[in-house]
Amino acid sequence: MSEPVLSIRNLTVEIPTRHGIVNPVRNVSYDLHPGEIRGVVGESGAGKSMTGNAVIGLLDPPAHITQGEIWLKGERVDALDFEAKRRMRGREISMIFQDPLTSLNPLFTVGEQLVETIQLHLGVSASEAKKRALALLDRVSIPNPEERFNQYPHQFSGGMRQRVVIALALCSEPSVIIADEPTTALDVSVQAQVLDLIKELARERQVGVILVTHDMGVIADTTDTVTVMYAGEVVENGTTDQVLGAPTHPYTRSLISAVPRPTVKLDRFPLIEYGKREGGFKIEALAQSWPRTKTSDSGRLLEVKGVTKRFLERGSLIPSWRSYFTAVDEVSFDIHDGEVFGLVGESGSGKSTVARMIATLYPMDGGDIVFDGVPLSTMGAEGLAAYRRQIQMIFQDPFSSLNPRMKVGDIVAEPLHHHRLLPRGEVDQRVRQLLDWVGLAKDAWRKYPHEFSGGQRQRISIARALATQPRFLICDEPTSALDVSIQAQILNILKDLQEHLGLTMLFISHDLPVVRQVCDRVGVMRRGQLVEVQDTETLFTAPEHGYTRELLSLMPKLEQLDTAV
Amino acid sequence: MLAFIIRRVGQSLLVLMIVGLVAFSMFRFVGDPIDNMLGQERTIEDVERLRGQLGLDQPFVVQYYRFLEGAVQGNFGVSYRQGRPVADIIFERAPATLELAAVSGILAVLFGIGLGVFTAIRRDGIAANVIMATSLIGVSLPTFLIGILLIYLFSVELGWLPSFGRGETVRLGGWWTTGFLTESGLRALILPSITLGLYQMTLIMRLVRSEMLEVLRQDYIRFARARGIRERVVNFRHALKNTMVPVVTVIGLQLGSIIAFAIITETVFQWPGVGLLFINAIQFVDIPVMAAYLMLISVMFVGINLLVDILYVFIDPRLRIDSSGGK
Numbered sequence: 001m002s003e004p005v006l007s008i009r010n011l012t013v014e015i016p017t018r019h020g021i022v023n024p025v026r027n028v029s030y031d032l033h034p035g036e037i038r039g040v041v042g043e044s045g046a047g048k049s050m051t052g053n054a055v056i057g058l059l060d061p062p063a064h065i066t067q068g069e070i071w072l073k074g075e076r077v078d079a080l081d082f083e084a085k086r087r088m089r090g091r092e093i094s095m096i097f098q099d100p101l102t103s104l105n106p107l108f109t110v111g112e113q114l115v116e117t118i119q120l121h122l123g124v125s126a127s128e129a130k131k132r133a134l135a136l137l138d139r140v141s142i143p144n145p146e147e148r149f150n151q152y153p154h155q156f157s158g159g160m161r162q163r164v165v166i167a168l169a170l171c172s173e174p175s176v177i178i179a180d181e182p183t184t185a186l187d188v189s190v191q192a193q194v195l196d197l198i199k200e201l202a203r204e205r206q207v208g209v210i211l212v213t214h215d216m217g218v219i220a221d222t223t224d225t226v227t228v229m230y231a232g233e234v235v236e237n238g239t240t241d242q243v244l245g246a247p248t249h250p251y252t253r254s255l256i257s258a259v260p261r262p263t264v265k266l267d268r269f270p271l272i273e274y275g276k277r278e279g280g281f282k283i284e285a286l287a288q289s290w291p292r293t294k295t296s297d298s299g300r301l302l303e304v305k306g307v308t309k310r311f312l313e314r315g316s317l318i319p320s321w322r323s324y325f326t327a328v329d330e331v332s333f334d335i336h337d338g339e340v341f342g343l344v345g346e347s348g349s350g351k352s353t354v355a356r357m358i359a360t361l362y363p364m365d366g367g368d369i370v371f372d373g374v375p376l377s378t379m380g381a382e383g384l385a386a387y388r389r390q391i392q393m394i395f396q397d398p399f400s401s402l403n404p405r406m407k408v409g410d411i412v413a414e415p416l417h418h419h420r421l422l423p424r425g426e427v428d429q430r431v432r433q434l435l436d437w438v439g440l441a442k443d444a445w446r447k448y449p450h451e452f453s454g455g456q457r458q459r460i461s462i463a464r465a466l467a468t469q470p471r472f473l474i475c476d477e478p479t480s481a482l483d484v485s486i487q488a489q490i491l492n493i494l495k496d497l498q499e500h501l502g503l504t505m506l507f508i509s510h511d512l513p514v515v516r517q518v519c520d521r522v523g524v525m526r527r528g529q530l531v532e533v534q535d536t537e538t539l540f541t542a543p544e545h546g547y548t549r550e551l552l553s554l555m556p557k558l559e560q561l562d563t564a565v
Numbered sequence: 566m567l568a569f570i571i572r573r574v575g576q577s578l579l580v581l582m583i584v585g586l587v588a589f590s591m592f593r594f595v596g597d598p599i600d601n602m603l604g605q606e607r608t609i610e611d612v613e614r615l616r617g618q619l620g621l622d623q624p625f626v627v628q629y630y631r632f633l634e635g636a637v638q639g640n641f642g643v644s645y646r647q648g649r650p651v652a653d654i655i656f657e658r659a660p661a662t663l664e665l666a667a668v669s670g671i672l673a674v675l676f677g678i679g680l681g682v683f684t685a686i687r688r689d690g691i692a693a694n695v696i697m698a699t700s701l702i703g704v705s706l707p708t709f710l711i712g713i714l715l716i717y718l719f720s721v722e723l724g725w726l727p728s729f730g731r732g733e734t735v736r737l738g739g740w741w742t743t744g745f746l747t748e749s750g751l752r753a754l755i756l757p758s759i760t761l762g763l764y765q766m767t768l769i770m771r772l773v774r775s776e777m778l779e780v781l782r783q784d785y786i787r788f789a790r791a792r793g794i795r796e797r798v799v800n801f802r803h804a805l806k807n808t809m810v811p812v813v814t815v816i817g818l819q820l821g822s823i824i825a826f827a828i829i830t831e832t833v834f835q836w837p838g839v840g841l842l843f844i845n846a847i848q849f850v851d852i853p854v855m856a857a858y859l860m861l862i863s864v865m866f867v868g869i870n871l872l873v874d875i876l877y878v879f880i881d882p883r884l885r886i887d888s889s890g891g892k
Contacts, residue, residue: 056791090793097791102784106883107806117792152882168792 003074004031005175005208006055006093011068011078013047013054024050024063026232032176032208037199039223039240040212041255043483044454047232048212052178054078055210056093057085073175091121094169098181100161104153110137110164111149114171121172136167140197158347159190166197173205180212187346187510192554195222214483216259217513217555220244228252258488260513281489283496286437290501291469301372301504302335302358302472308366309353327353329528330367335472340498340505342519342536344512344551350528351508355474358506359393360384371472389419392465396477398457402449408435408460409445415467434463438493455486462493473497473505479514491518512555516540524548573874577867582633584863588856589632619643632856641857646849651857655839660741661731662831662838666824668754669762673823674816677766678805681773685781686800697774703767712760712833719756727753729835761830765819772815776808783807809880817873821866 013025025047032038040048053059055070057080070078072092080088097103105113114133115126124132130149137145140163153161162182169177179198183191199222202209211223219226219240226243228236228251235249247253308331310324328350335341343351356362358369360376369376371387379387392415395401402411412431416422422430428445435444438459440452449457458478465473475494479487491514497503509515515522516536523533524545532545543549616622619642620631635641641651680700684693703711720728732749734742744750780786781804789803790796828840835841839858846854878884 058787058790086790086793086795088793089791095788095791097784097788099784103788105785105789105803105807107881108803109882116794116798120792120794154883165788168788171792 002033004071005034005073006032006210007071008051008055009069009071011051011054011070012066013050013059013063014066015063024232025054027068028229028232028234029068030227030234030237032210034175034206034208035202036225037202037209037211037223039219039226040210040229041214041216041219041226042229043214043485045231046229048214048229049180051229052095052180052210052212055176056089056095056178058089058095090117090174091172092174093176093178094172094174096162096165096169096177096179096182099185100158100165101185103165104161104168106153109150109152110156114149114164114168117168117171132171133167136170137164139170139201140164140167141193142167158186159194162186162190162194163197166194166201170201170205170207174207176208176210177202178210178212181214182211183218184213184215188512188551188554189346191218198222216244216256216484228255255484258484260487260491260511260517281439281493281496282437283500286466287500292502293471298373299336300334300370301337302506303370304331304333304335304354304358304367305370306330306332306367307354307357307364307369309350309357309362310365326528328357331525331528331530332367333523333530333533335504335506338498338502338504339520340494340507340518342515342522343506343508343525344510344515344522345525346510348527349525351525352476354525355393355476355506355508359391359474360388385419389415389421389468390471391474392468392470392472393474393476394458394461394465394478397481398454398461399449399481401461402457404449406448407445408440408447408449408452411449411460412445412464412467415464419468421468430467431463434467435460438463438466453486454482455489458482458486458490459493462490462497466497471504473503474508475505476508477510478507480509480511487514494518512540512551524551569878570875573871577871580867581860581863585633585636585860586629588859589629591852591856591859636857636860641860642853644846644851644854646846646851646854651853654842654854655857655861658837658839658842660743661836662824662827662840664744665754665757665761665830665836665838666820666827669758669760669765670820670823672758673762673765673769673819677769677816678773678812680766681770682777682800682805684770685774685777688778696770700767700770703763704771708760708764708829709833711763712756712830715756715760716833726756728756731837757830757834757836760833761823761827765823768819769812769816773808773812776811777804780804780807806880810877813873813876813880817869817876818866821862821869824865825862 008031009029011025011028012023015022015024024045028047028051030038030040040051042048050059050063053063054065057077059065065078068078069076072088077085077088104110108116111130111133114136115129118124118129118132119126122129122132134145134149137148142148142160142163148156153164156164166182177198182198183194186194195218198209198211201207211218213219223240226236226238226240227234228243228247228249230251236243236247236252243252244256247256307328308326309328310326313323313325314321331350331354333341343354345351353362357364371390374383376384376387402408406414409428409431412434413427416427416430432442432445436442440456440459440463444452444460449460452460461478473494478494479490482490494505494507495518498505507515507519509518519536521533522536522539524531524539524547526547532539532543532548534544539548540552543552620628623631639652641655643649644651644654647654680696684696687693716728719726727749730753731744732751732753733747734744734750735746736742744754781800786799786804789799794803826840827836827838828844830836831838831840832844839861842854843858845851846858
C-alpha cells in the first residue's frame, strides 16, 4: 500500500476542568491513505470528533494535545504554531460539518464564500477563482451553477447546502477531508446521494477522508476501513469487512447487534451491554398504577379524516393575491387502539404537520379528527382540554424540548399542575415516582436539563408525557438525535409502554429500519399526501407504491453485519 | 421591496398623526397659557384679544386641523414666552444640538463597535476585562454626574477645556451655525460629546460583545476557521456582519435618544441647543415650543426606525422576501 497521507500516533488530548483533568482522547493511533475512506464510529463522547479537531488544530481551549504525534504528508503538524496551522487548514486538510443549515455564513452568497477560500489558498485572480468556483459547483452536481453562484445559503435545500459545503472543502484541493457526521441531518434519499458524492470525489482526487459517524449503515455502505472508539480509546481498527464481519472486541460486537436491521423484525432491540449502562425502566411498577380505559366498540382510537393544512406563502390585503403552500393535503388514516402507527417520508413531506394538527398545535384548514368516537370539531373547550390531556408528545430534540431554566421536577410536574390532576401536596411524590420509573437517579428532580445526557433527557420527556396518564403518544423522530445504543433503550421503553400500558402511538421517523422494528402499520407520506398505508411487514416485503419502493431501495444495506451475529 | 417600504412609510405617518394629537391636546389640558403670558395686571379685553389672536377661541377640531396644517408646513405658531415664531427659535437652536449629537453618536458607534469586538475576541485578556469593568461605570453613572466630574477634572483642576457654551461659531448659509471651524468651538465640543455619548457607547459595546460571542460559537465560524480563513477576516468580515442586525436596531434607537435626551447634557454644559430651549419651555408652560419639540423628536425617531428597517434588508438577505430563486 502507498505511504499514508495522514498518520496519527498515540494521540492524547487533555482538558483541565474544575474536577480534575479529563482525557477525552487517549492513545489514539490510525493511518489514512490517499483515496481511502476511513470510518470512525462510536457513541457521542467517545472522542471521535475531538480526534478530528485535534488533527485540524481546532481544539477549543483549554483542550490541548499532551502526547502523541500527527504526521501529514511526512511532516509533523501537531506542534506547528498558530499561523502555520491556519495555513495548513483548508490548504491540506478540510472539514465538513454535521449541519449544513448552520455551517454556511447566512449573509454572504455561496459564490463569495467559494471565491474567498479559493483566492486565499491558491492565490489566483478573482475571475480565475470564479471560474474554479463554478466548476466546483458543477462537480458537486448543483444545477445551474451560474445562477446559484449569486444566491444566499437560505435559498438552498439541506442536501444542496451540504454539496456547497463539500465544494468549499474541496476549494483548495486538500489531501485530507474530515467529514464529521456529514449526513446525520439529511434525509435518507439525500444522504445516499451525498455519500456517493464523497465516495466518488475520494477516488477521483485521491483525497483521504475521515468519516466520523455513529451510523453503522453509513459505515457499511461507504468506508474502506473502520476505527471503533469507545470512551476515548480505539478498541478496534481494520478494514470494514473485517471489523463488521468478524468483530473481535466485545464493544464492537454489541454495537453491531444493536443496529436496527431493515431486513428482519425482532421482538426487542438488543442492548449494548459493554461498559456502564443507565438504570432500567420499571415498567411493572408503572403498569400497576396505570388506569385502563376502554375504547369505543369500533376499536379505532384516532381517525384522521381528510385533514388539510395550508401555510401562507405570500400575504396580501386582497385575498385573491395571497398564495398558499399546501403542507398536508386531505390526509386520512385510522389508528387502532393499542397499535403503533408509523408515518414515514422525507423532510417537508408533512409528517410533523399532521402530528401537530393531531396535538391541536396547528388548527386544521379542512377535515376533522375523531378521537374515541368524538370529532374534535364538536368537543368544545372542556372536551378539548380533556382531549389534550390524553394526547402527549415526545419531540425529536431532547436538548431544545426541555426548558433549560426549569428544574426537571418542575418540568415533569407542569402537566399535572396545568390539568389539575392531583392535589398540590401529592404532585412532588408522583413526579419522583415517574422519574424513578423511567430509570433516572433519585435526585434527578432537583437538577436542570443540561446536567443530563441526550438519552436521559429523552427519558425526562417520556416522564413528562406520561405524567397525565395519556392514552395516545405522538413520538416525532424520538431517537434521531441519539446514539445507536441509547436509541435501542428508548425504543425498548416505547415498546414496553405499548405492551404493558396499552398505549397507542403515532411514530414519526425517516429511519426505515427503526420503523420496521417499532410499528404495526405504516403510512408513507410524500409532498403532503399519504401515498400508501400498509401493515409494516407487507410494506417492507411487498411495497405497492413506486415512491415506497424508491425509499426502501435507499436504505443502507447491512448484509455484512448479519454474518457477524 | 417597494411594497415593504410603502407600507412602512404609511405606518410611520400614522404614528406621526397620533403623536400630533398628543402634542396638540397639551394645548387643551396643560393650564391656560394666557394666565402665564399676561401676569397679574390684565384686563378682560386683553385676555379676549390675545385669545382671538392665538386662535384659542376656536372649537377643538378646528384647532387640531389648523395645528396639523401648520405643522406640515413647519409652522408651529408663536412662542407664548418669546413672542416669536416657534420654527425660527428651533432652527436657531437646532445646529448646536445636531452637531453635538452627531459627534457623540459617531464616538459612541466607533468606540462601541471597536471595543465590543475587541473585548469579544480577547475575552479572557486583561485589557478586555478592565474595559468591561470600566464600562459598568458608563452604564451606571447618571449623565449629569459624569458631566460634572469631567468639568471638575478637565476645566476646574486641569484647566484644559472650557466648561460651558459652544465657543466661537461660524455662520454657514442662512441659519446654520457651526462650531467645527474654530479651535474654541472644537474644544468646547469635547466634554459635552463625551458626556452625552458615554452611555450609548458602553451600551453598544456590551451588546456587540455579547452578540459577537454568540456568533463566534456558530458552526459557520468554525467552518470558516477550518477553511483556513485568517482570524482577522473571520472576526471582522464573517462574524461582525452577523452581529449587525440586532446592533443596528439598538444603534438606531440610541441615536434618536441622543438627540432627544441631550437635555441633561445641554443643561450641565449650558449648551445653547434645543434641549435647553425645551427645559425653559416647560418651566414657562410655553406649549407651542413643547408641541413643536415633541413633533420634531417623533419625526426623528420614526425616520430613524424606517431607516433601520431598510438597513436590515440590506444586511440580511433572508429578509429580502420577494427576491427570486428557491426557498
